[in-house]
Amino acid sequence: MKAVGVVVEYNPFHNGHLYHIQKAKELTDADIVVAVMSGPFLQRGEPALVSKWCRAEMALENGIDLIVELPYSFATQHAAVFAKGAVDILQGLGCDYLCFGSESGDINEFSHTFLQLQEKQDEENLLVKELLKNGMSYPKAKSLAMQELTSLENDAGLNLSMPNNILGYEYYKAVHTNHYPIEVCTVARMKADYHDKIFTSDTIASATSIRRALLKEEGSLKTVESFLPPASFYLLQKYKEAYLSYHTWENYWSYLKFRLLQSTAKELSTIYEMEEGIEYRFLKYVKEASSFHDYIRFLKTKRYTWTRLQRICVHILTNTKKEEMAAQSQPAYIRLLGTTANGRYYLKEKKKQFALPIISKLSSFDKEKIALDIRASQIYSLGVPAAVQERLLTMDYLQPPIMK
Amino acid sequence: MKAVGVVVEYNPFHNGHLYHIQKAKELTDADIVVAVMSGPFLQRGEPALVSKWCRAEMALENGIDLIVELPYSFATQHAAVFAKGAVDILQGLGCDYLCFGSESGDINEFSHTFLQLQEKQDEENLLVKELLKNGMSYPKAKSLAMQELTSLENDAGLNLSMPNNILGYEYYKAVHTNHYPIEVCTVARMKADYHDKIFTSDTIASATSIRRALLKEEGSLKTVESFLPPASFYLLQKYKEAYLSYHTWENYWSYLKFRLLQSTAKELSTIYEMEEGIEYRFLKYVKEASSFHDYIRFLKTKRYTWTRLQRICVHILTNTKKEEMAAQSQPAYIRLLGTTANGRYYLKEKKKQFALPIISKLSSFDKEKIALDIRASQIYSLGVPAAVQERLLTMDYLQPPIMK
Numbered sequence: 060m061k062a063v064g065v066v067v068e069y070n071p072f073h074n075g076h077l078y079h080i081q082k083a084k085e086l087t088d089a090d091i092v093v094a095v096m097s098g099p100f101l102q103r104g105e106p107a108l109v110s111k112w113c114r115a116e117m118a119l120e121n122g123i124d125l126i127v128e129l130p131y132s133f134a135t136q137h138a139a140v141f142a143k144g145a146v147d148i149l150q151g152l153g154c155d156y157l158c159f160g161s162e163s164g165d166i167n168e169f170s171h172t173f174l175q176l177q178e179k180q181d182e183e184n185l186l187v188k189e190l191l192k193n194g195m196s197y198p199k200a201k202s203l204a205m206q207e208l209t210s211l212e213n214d215a216g217l218n219l220s221m222p223n224n225i226l227g228y229e230y231y232k233a234v235h236t237n238h239y240p241i242e243v244c245t246v247a248r249m250k251a252d253y254h255d256k257i258f259t260s261d262t263i264a265s266a267t268s269i270r271r272a273l274l275k276e277e278g279s280l281k282t283v284e285s286f287l288p289p290a291s292f293y294l295l296q297k298y299k300e301a302y303l304s305y306h307t308w309e310n311y312w313s314y315l316k317f318r319l320l321q322s323t324a325k326e327l328s329t330i331y332e333m334e335e336g337i338e339y340r341f342l343k344y345v346k347e348a349s350s351f352h353d354y355i356r357f358l359k360t361k362r363y364t365w366t367r368l369q370r371i372c373v374h375i376l377t378n379t380k381k382e383e384m385a386a387q388s389q390p391a392y393i394r395l396l397g398t399t400a401n402g403r404y405y406l407k408e409k410k411k412q413f414a415l416p417i418i419s420k421l422s423s424f425d426k427e428k429i430a431l432d433i434r435a436s437q438i439y440s441l442g443v444p445a446a447v448q449e450r451l452l453t454m455d456y457l458q459p460p461i462m463k
Numbered sequence: 464m465k466a467v468g469v470v471v472e473y474n475p476f477h478n479g480h481l482y483h484i485q486k487a488k489e490l491t492d493a494d495i496v497v498a499v500m501s502g503p504f505l506q507r508g509e510p511a512l513v514s515k516w517c518r519a520e521m522a523l524e525n526g527i528d529l530i531v532e533l534p535y536s537f538a539t540q541h542a543a544v545f546a547k548g549a550v551d552i553l554q555g556l557g558c559d560y561l562c563f564g565s566e567s568g569d570i571n572e573f574s575h576t577f578l579q580l581q582e583k584q585d586e587e588n589l590l591v592k593e594l595l596k597n598g599m600s601y602p603k604a605k606s607l608a609m610q611e612l613t614s615l616e617n618d619a620g621l622n623l624s625m626p627n628n629i630l631g632y633e634y635y636k637a638v639h640t641n642h643y644p645i646e647v648c649t650v651a652r653m654k655a656d657y658h659d660k661i662f663t664s665d666t667i668a669s670a671t672s673i674r675r676a677l678l679k680e681e682g683s684l685k686t687v688e689s690f691l692p693p694a695s696f697y698l699l700q701k702y703k704e705a706y707l708s709y710h711t712w713e714n715y716w717s718y719l720k721f722r723l724l725q726s727t728a729k730e731l732s733t734i735y736e737m738e739e740g741i742e743y744r745f746l747k748y749v750k751e752a753s754s755f756h757d758y759i760r761f762l763k764t765k766r767y768t769w770t771r772l773q774r775i776c777v778h779i780l781t782n783t784k785k786e787e788m789a790a791q792s793q794p795a796y797i798r799l800l801g802t803t804a805n806g807r808y809y810l811k812e813k814k815k816q817f818a819l820p821i822i823s824k825l826s827s828f829d830k831e832k833i834a835l836d837i838r839a840s841q842i843y844s845l846g847v848p849a850a851v852q853e854r855l856l857t858m859d860y861l862q863p864p865i866m867k
Contacts, residue, residue, distance in 0.1 A: 313717075313718075313845070313849060314717075314718070314721045316845075317718045317721070317722075317842070317845055318721075318722070318725075320838070320841045320842055320845070321722075321780070321781060321782035321838060321842055322782065323834075326782075346841075346853075346856055346857060349849075349853075376725070377725060378725035378726065378730075430727075434724070434725060437724045437750075438721070438724055438725055441717070441720075441721055441724070445717060445753075449750075449753075452750055453750060
């Protein structure tokens with residue numbers, strides 16, 4: 060059996076994702092599609108709209124055969140670490156292919172850029188360092204350095220100012236730097252642009268614009284129905300009925316504010332990604348801000364991107380320390396969220412070859428190792444009203460992998 | 464000018480407190496009454512119903528001439544430390560008398576007990592240690608040991624099973640152990656007993672029963688009007704209008720739960736009063752409890768009193784560490800909350816003799832030293848709805864001492 064892996068957030072699962080899964084199967088002729096999906100908190104430093112279990116169910120209803128959780132220690136990181144963790148897990152699951160979405164859908168752009176930059180690693184690092192010194196943000200410095208070093212031959216090639224291309228490049232790089240026996244391929248994203256704020260076609264819209272429409276005051280699920288597969292629509296509807304709310308940063312603002320008010324600068328400086336004395340800025344503005352959005356607006360500087368600031372806030376919320384993250388540089392387990400019959404068949408056939416332990420039931424696994432993921436999910440559960448928190452709060456212990 | 468000092472919480476100020484002030488003046492013939500009052504969190508490990516500023520105003524309207532804050536590091540402690548901090552501050556303010564409420568109103572009971580126990584300090588400590596070893600709570604062990612060692616001569620004397628008598632004894636002891644030139648006297652409490660749950664007369668009720676009536680579901684300020692001086696009634700009414708809610712532990716439950724969910728046992732063990740591995744018990748029950756009351760019920764053991772558990776919860780809420788408390792064994796400043804014209808006259812006359820700095824304006828004082836009090840007040844402000852928090856949150860900086 061051949062497997063193609065995809066790296067996803069499904070926040071929420073929409074028609075563009077469905078298209079990607081279908082194309083990935085077509086392109087590789089794989090028997091099953093394996094997804095590694097971020098847990099409760101996402102790469103942009105935001106809580107997912109709905110729980111990982113609900114998003115896993117959407118995936119299994121729409122073509123994914125086997126879905127596992129990308130641990131918190133990779134899911135909430137910048138592109139290179141995020142990609143490395145995800146690729147390690149797909150490799151751990153024995154995937155033959157990795158298929159990602161890109162702007163052009165041409166894998167040669169990525170392999171070409173990789174070969175060019177491989178020989179210029181030192182130059183790249185130096186250039187990034189220099190740009191950072193001038194007060195530039197890390198993602199911008201990184202993307203500029205890469206563009207600079209490939210510009211001679213790459214004029215009509217890979218556009219490294221697009222977040223999707225950056226992520227794709229990091230997948231490609233992780234596979235090839237580690238010499239994993241995975242064939243990397245890419246599918247062109249359909250129409251709607253990652254940065255689009257409004258819908259651009261009748262059935263395809265970016266997850267960002269779907270969330271925006273869903274969460275605005277007069278917004279409702281009905282207004283985005285055409286962009287979602289029926290199962291997604293149904294599951295999002297059911298989630299709101301059960302938990303009364305989707306999860307947004309504003310739901311956690313009071314907790315973040317409380318935690319900041321009770322912290323000293325010294326204590327805050329132990330939080331992951333809290334560098335260069337920015338903890339003083341975090342403490343300075345907390346009393347003035349009247350919402351999370353307001354707060355990030357106060358914090359924003361040229362050097363710190365909105366995403367980075369949000370990620371630091373996620374780490375404050377989950378109380379994730381520098382030393383804790385330093386201890387988790389490699390995935391040490393694979394948390395199974397769900398399977399179809401095909402997925403189970405694949406697991407049965409391949410499981411013995413896996414290098415990492417597969418966790419189906421939390422109670423039979425070393426709690427220390429997975430503590431951060433559990434903590435993140437428990438904190439995540441506080442994003443719905445108190446009266447309906449309990450089920451979400453204990454779900455990591457009680458929910459067996461979903462079987463389709 | 465002669466001053467009589469009182470140690471108070473005024474939660475809220477009621478007719479019994481008014482009676483005590485009048486009697487204290489009568490008994491000592493003092494020119495002014497000085498109060499040292501707990502700030503936002505109280506000795507029983509609870510948030511005060513209303514802010515310290517509102518309670519200070521009640522006091523100034525009802526006979527207190529000068530009111531200062533008992534710092535958090537004494538206000539939230541067991542009787543001996545609480546009393547020592549309060550007495551140090553009254554001494555710091557040059558008080559000639561200290562007058563407290565007791566069951567009998569007979570100061571000889573206290574002096575007699577003090578003389579007896581003074582010679583038996585080692586015996587007392589040993590006995591307390593032994594009783595603790597048998598699983599008894601500290602307050603019970605202490606009161607039993609004291610009763611045991613004074614029983615021969617004290618049969619008809621001081622009843623040390625009454626919390627008010629214990630506190631009174633500790634005031635007496637603090638004054639005499641430190642050889643402060645303060646004359647200690649006592650007034651018999653009127654009718655309503657500290658432990659009473661229902662009203663016992665038409666105008667006098669304990670603060671406990673007033674809070675109970677005020678906070679129960681059908682309760683309202685009207686139902687307790689007869690037990691409050693008019694100014695108290697008016698100020699409580701205004702507070703509710705401005706801040707929409709009184710402060711109860713349940714208003715802070717979500718924050719406490721969040722903080723516990725994001726903490727490891729190791730981190731929790733740094734919190735003040737978290738001893739003997741009880742942090743594991745705190746973590747164990749947090750997911751099951753549906754309210755603060757529920758939570759303390761789960762935590763309760765024979766060894767840990769309800770009060771002690773609540774105090775630990777206050778320290779978790781304010782993030783008060785063992786090392787922080789260890790550094791504050793003596794009052795280092797006196798925070799002025801308000802004065803009458805008489806009080807100001809007294810300050811003017813005596814200020815130069817004071818051993819401790821008087822803080823009228825926060826901005827002109829070393830922030831590090833008073834950090835814990837400010838933090839406690841800021842956390843306290845989260846007990847009212849978000850929309851009206853801001854004023855309370857910044858009040859410690861913006862509110863000058865109240866002038867009557």
